[in-house]
Amino acid sequence: xxxxxxxxxxxSVQEGRISILNCDYTxxxxxxxxxxxxxxxxxxxxxxxxxxxxxxxxxxxxxxxLNKSAKHLSLHIVPSQPGDSAVYFCAASGxxxxxxxxxxxxxxxxxxxxx
Amino acid sequence: xxxxxxxxxxxxxxxxxxxxLRCVPISNHLYFYWYRQILGQKVEFLVSxxxxxxxxxxxxxxxxxxxxxxxxxxxxxxxxxxxLEDSAMYFCASVRTTLRSEAFFGQGTRLTVV
Numbered sequence: 001x002x003x004x005x006x007x008x009x010x011x012s013v014q015e016g017r018i019s020i021l022n023c024d025y026t027x028x029x030x031x032x033x034x035x036x037x038x039x040x041x042x043x044x045x046x047x048x049x050x051x052x053x054x055x056x057x058x059x060x061x062x063x064x065x066l067n068k069s070a071k072h073l074s075l076h077i078v079p080s081q082p083g084d085s086a087v088y089f090c091a092a093s094g095x096x097x098x099x100x101x102x103x104x105x106x107x108x109x110x111x112x113x114x115x
Numbered sequence: 116x117x118x119x120x121x122x123x124x125x126x127x128x129x130x131x132x133x134x135x136l137r138c139v140p141i142s143n144h145l146y147f148y149w150y151r152q153i154l155g156q157k158v159e160f161l162v163s164x165x166x167x168x169x170x171x172x173x174x175x176x177x178x179x180x181x182x183x184x185x186x187x188x189x190x191x192x193x194x195x196x197x198x199l200e201d202s203a204m205y206f207c208a209s210v211r212t213t214l215r216s217e218a219f220f221g222q223g224t225r226l227t228v229v
Binding site: 094 | 150163210216220
C-alpha cells in the first residue's frame with residue numbers, strides 16, 4: 001500500500017545548482033505534507049511543510065510546491081550545498097475526522113551534492 | 116533547542132527476549148508516536164498515543180507490542196517476545212498538536228535481534 005511514493009531513489013547535482021525532489025501521493029484525504037532530511041544513524045529532521053490549502057511554501061533555500069490536482073509535491077533546494085547530501089523523505093498526514101497525526105512516508109531519495 | 120531523546124542508541128537481544136525502548140518526548144508536546152525503519156525500507160508508522168491511550172495503531176503493532184507513558188515524561192515501547200524480523204531502527208516522535216504540526220523525531224534505537 002504505497003500511498004506516498006518517491007520514484008527516484010537517488011539524485012546527484014552539482015554544488016550551487018538546483019535540486020528538485022519529487023513525491024506523489026494517492027490518498028486525497030491527505031491535507032498536510034512534510035519533507036524530512038535524514039543522515040545515517042540519525043532520526044529524520046523536519047525541513048519544511050505545506051498545507052493542502054496552499055500551493056507553495058518557502059523557507060530560505062527550501063521551497064515546497066504542491067499540485068493537488070496531480071497529487072504531486074516537490075522540494076526545491078536552491079542553491080544546493082554539499083551539506084545537503086542526505087536522504088530526503090516526503091511524508092503526508094491528515095485522514096479527515098480520524099486524524100491522529102500519523103505520518104505516511106515515501107521511500108526516500110538520496111541526494112548527493114558534489115562540490 | 117528542545118529535542119526528543121531515545122535510549123539506548125543500540126540494543127542487541129536474543130530472539131524471544133523482551134525489550135523496552137525508551138523515549139523522552141519534548142515536554143509541552145501532547146501526541147506521541149513510534150515508527151520503525153527496517154534496513155533499506157521506508158519509515159513505517161507503528162502507533163500513536165494521546166491522553167494516555169493508543170489513538171491509532173498499524174497492522175505491525177500486534178499483541179507483542181505495547182506502549183505506555185508511566186510517569187508523564189518517559190514514553191516506552193515494549194516488545195514482549197522479539198523476533199528476528201523486529202530488527203530495525205525504532206524512532207520515537209512527538210507533536211505539539213495534530214493539526215498541521217511537524218513531528219520531531221529522536222535519533223533512534225537500533226534494535227538487533229539475534
